[in-house]
Amino acid sequence: MLLLFFLVWIIFNGAITTEICIFGVVVAFLMFGFVCKFMDYSWRKEKLLIQRSGYFLLYLGNLLIEIVRANVSVCHFVLSDRDEIHPVMVSFHTTLKSGLARVILTNSITLTPGTITVSLQGDEVIVHCLDRSLAEGMENSSFVKMLEHMERIGETNGNL
Structure with a gap:
């Protein structure tokens, strides 16, 4: 800051x-x-923000990669000869503890084409996917793993 x-x-x-x-x-x-x-801020929070910022940049890079991958998948669905697409609603519980991490996760899911977060209630996330193949492994995605790591950084250094 x-x-x-x-x-x-x-x-x-x-x-x-x-x-x-x-x-x-x-x-x-x-x-x-x-x-x-x-405004209830401190040098400790500043230090934690600096420690997380490098990892957050990696998260943004990962988000961009996932957006490109999802764009390719959606283009494949649109341009393929398949007549049927099987949309699905997926519900999963996240292990993320902070509300901010959950919001970042749900926004990241929504930003990737072919998926949209329908609901976030507590630790339950409901996502609509364009096809079943886009829903596979969502609860253990790279987004979740990176956000969990950022939360662990906060726990070891004094949580925000």
């Missing part, structure tokens, strides 16, 4: 000089102090 405050300062100024950078660092620290005092 500290870096974000500094970057916003630089963008709003529209120029980079020594004075603007020094003043930007001071303003960023003041804003960070304000956020820590009045």
Whole structure:
């Protein structure tokens, strides 16, 4: 967040000089102090965010790969000679503990073509799939494994 405050300062100024950078660092620290005092934030949460950010970038890369794979599958269904597509509703329970991780999972499922999250109630996820083949292994997907790993990072370093 500290870096974000500094970057916003630089963008709003529209120029980079020594004075603007020094003043930007001071303003960023003041804003960070304000956020820590009045908005329940801390250096520990900042550290955890930095630790998770690298893994989150890997997650985004994996999401892009899965989107491309799902696009190929959906194109195959559309362009093939098959007359029947077998849509299916899949219900599974996730082992993810945090609400944020569950929301990221369901949004990732919805972003991949051929699947859409219908419901998220507690730890139960209901997904509509264009075909049965798209539903296989959804509860143990790479999305779930990566999000579980990010949750473990939070547990060992003080949960957000």
